[in-house]
Amino acid sequence: MKITMYHRTFPVKDAPVAVSLVPYAASQKHTYTANGKIYDAVLKEIQVVVPDDAKLDVMKNLLCWAGEKGPMKSTAREVYDFATAGTSGFKLA
Known part of the structure; x- marks a missing residue:
């Protein structure tokens, strides 16, 4: 079975990476500061194959x-x- 995961990072070396099983809130803005410059998050959806019996617990993000x-x-x-x-x-x- 395929699920969609949500990947967030920033366009700068050694920036943090976050992944989620639920979409990030559209109202939130994520930024990262490196070397005195502010970077906006780069968001993308990733398709992942998981076991067929898998279920998402969206309340716990599991x-x-x-x-x-x-x-x-x-x-x-x-x-x-x-x-x-x-x-x-x-x-x-």
Whole structure:
């Protein structure tokens, strides 16, 4: 099954990166200051393949699914890391 994740970073070296399972609020403006210059966030949507039985808990921003060792819950960062590493059941689409 595919889900959409939301990726936020800034166009400068070593800037922080954030990922979310729910969209960022359109009313929020995110900025980052480096070397005396202010950068606006760059937002993009990423399609990620996750296990077929996965469910989103949007209130807690978690992905829940049945793993080999029972029920699993992962944060958006963990899901993104699983997908980029190609962990079983996860990949970037």
